[in-house]
Amino acid sequence: MQRLKDSGETAEPAPDYKCQKCRDxxxxxxxxxxxxxxxxxxxxxxxxxxxxxKLAFASIPKEFEGQTVDNFRTDCYSTVEGRELAEMAKTIAKRYVELFDEIQETNAKGLYFHSGVKGSGKTRLAVSIANDLISLKGIPAKFSTTIQILDQIKNTWGERARGRDEINQARTEESLIRDIVSVPVLIVDDIGVEQPKDWINERFYNILNGRMIEKRITIFTSNYRIEELQLDDRIVSRIDKMALPIEFPAESVRAAISRKENDDLMDRLLGI
Ligand SMILES: Nc1ncnc2c1ncn2[C@@H]1O[C@H](COP(=O)(O)OP(=O)(O)OP(=O)(O)O)[C@@H](O)[C@H]1O
Ligand SMILES: [Mg+2]
Ligand SMILES: [Zn+2]
Structure with missing residues (x-):
């Protein structure tokens, strides 16, 4: 071990830099x-x-790493109407990234991707916008499901259970909410799945009202239209003001992919 170390120390360092100018x-x-x-x-x-x-900060699920708006497919929808809606959503997403600075400057409107059918590609496209904003424009974006946001809030309450004083606990939740409010672009995934409860309404109100006042851009995905959300009216009206609704195809790419995977596996198992 010692000999190896000694010989390592006397060896010439390999001048094998990708960039000679800054030596990497x-x-x-x-x-x-x-x-x-x-x-x-x-x-x-x-x-x-x-x-x-910035990509590490974004906490984008592994499944969607490296997915861009450009490689969002529109040929995987089986109906003509589905493909048209997907084309439209993709065009909007692409333009949204291109015009981002201008949109931020004017009314800071976000987007609201919705479809009654699960697995239609809403999260896929919302995340792709975040990936493109980070990679092409260096804009910090963050991904979070509503359940993750609520869990993070609940975790700050644990401090109280562990015996911290209430003032300290209040500051912890407050600073978490301040952080969520201040992210330049926030993807709020799956809004509408949470049980409508007073404490949830209050936190969502604080987060969304804060983001609206600070002109921060929020991109939502949901299985509900904005007007169908079972949240407080004052939250729903803020979402309505903060985001442009975009309808997604009423069909599941997830189910189609899963069927294809099953067929392929079956073929392999049967040796076809
Ligand atoms: N247009 C697309 N091109 C390629 N893959 C897609 C496309 N749309 C969806 N997928 C894939 O299908 C799966 C489901 O998509 P996604 O999670 O975006 O659906 P969703 O509409 O957000 O569903 P849910 O309503 O359940 O949240 C994912 O694995 C995603 O990568
Ligand atoms: Mg989703
Ligand atoms: Zn260099």
């Missing part, structure tokens, strides 16, 4: 007026790292 550190030194400065290297290493850390 992302920065290089330059001299001006007798001073030495550091400058970000043009090879883009730092920029790539920024995007990587």
């Amino acid at each position: 550190t992302g920065y290089y030194e330059f001299e001006k007026d007798g001073y030495t400065y550091m400058r970000e290297c043009e090879c883009g290493k730092i920029q790539r790292e920024r995007i990587k850390s």
